[in-house]
Amino acid sequence: MNTTSTPAGSIVVGVDGSAYAEAALIWAVDQAALENRPLTLVHAVEPIGFMASGTYAGGGIDYGALLDQTRTAARQVLHAAKAHALEAQPGLEVHELLSYADARTALLDLSHHAAMIVLGSRGRGPVASLLLGSVSVSVAKHAACPVVVRRPTDPSLTTHGILVGVDGTELSLPAIDFAYRMASFRGRPLVVLHCYWQAGERDLVAESIAGMAEKFPDVPVEVRLADGFADQHLVAASQNYELVVVGHHPITPLNDLVFGSVAPTVLEHAHGAVAVVPSQV
Structure with missing residues (x-):
């Protein structure tokens, strides 16, 4: 399947020349x-599907030579x-x-x-015509680690730091921890945004970030409250931040709908980088 091994805990990034x-x-x-981690560069090719696509169908094609060319280009x-x-x-x-x-x-x-996966918002090939590449969406939705x-x-x-x-709920804790770590590593301030529908929910954010100040004393934090849809507020604010962090829950029929209402909207429409953090990291 591949030509080398990947160190555990490395930062994985997809590369395709785009x-x-x-x-x-x-x-x-x-x-x-910043994290003193190995970096793993990943490039994927599908020679069987590539040849079966019909793009190079016809007599006289040397598929062995074509495969060699594909491998050479990938390397x-x-x-x-x-x-x-x-x-x-x-170093x-x-x-x-x-x-x-x-x-x-x-x-x-x-x-x-991996510690995290980093992808471009689009790639080469058919998915380049989409607003957001299908690979990025699928990986962000199903990965076991954070995806940027x-x-x-x-x-x-x-830009003015990190927005989470x-x-x-407890399901937000991995996203909060990730956002604090990114702010700490990069020396940036952090804004914690909590969108609510009922007045009683306003106090929940204080519980969510309890103890984080002691764990990350170097991170300046501002808590902001807003009523309404979280995805709309996050997208609107994204142009002011170098990274927007959102969480998502394990994929079940119900949570699939939840993911479909927030994380993909932010991924699709945000003006900058987005990190999607699974609730079970």
């Missing part, structure tokens, strides 16, 4: 250096990404993984051992 993957790579390199993508990573962080431990499987399958398998989806950003925009959306 501008979107480049944005993901830049962020992942920085984060791996070039990985080597270029590794060179970029080491140029930015010369970084970098691994390359060439997977002969569906990208979603490969990344979801890696999610059980990066977009190319406008350098003229000024919470619902006041």
Whole structure:
């Protein structure tokens, strides 16, 4: 399935040579250096499906040569990404993984051992025509570890730290912890946003972040309360933050609907990077 092993606890980033993957790579390199973790570069190719697609159907095609060309091109993508990573962080431990499987399958398998997965919001190929690539959506929805989806950003925009959306339940705790850690590693302030429908829910956020100040004394925190739909508030505010963090619950028929109402909306419409954190990390 692949050409190398992946260290447990590494930061995994999908690379394909696109501008979107480049944005993901830049962020992942920085984060791996900040956390002193290995970085694993992943590129997936599907030679069987590629040849069966009919794109190169016809007589006289040397499929063996075509497969060799595909492998060579894939390795070039990985080597270029590794060179970029080491140029930015010369001491970084970098691994390359060439997977002969569906990208979603490969990344979801890696999610059980990775610290996080970092992806571009779109990639090359058919999914590039979508607002958000289907690989990013699927991996963010089903991964066992946090998934950060990066977009190319406008350098003229000024951002003000990390934003995390919470619902006041224990299921928000992994997202809160992740947001605090990102703010601490990157030296950024954190805004905790709690959207509520009933007045009695306003106090839940205080319970959610209890103890975090002692755990992360270096992180300045502001709590904001708003009534209404969380996804609308998070999307509207996203242009002001370098990272928006949302949680999602285990996939069940009911929670599938919950995911469908918040996390994909934020992923699809946010103006910057989004981290989706499973409630069972």
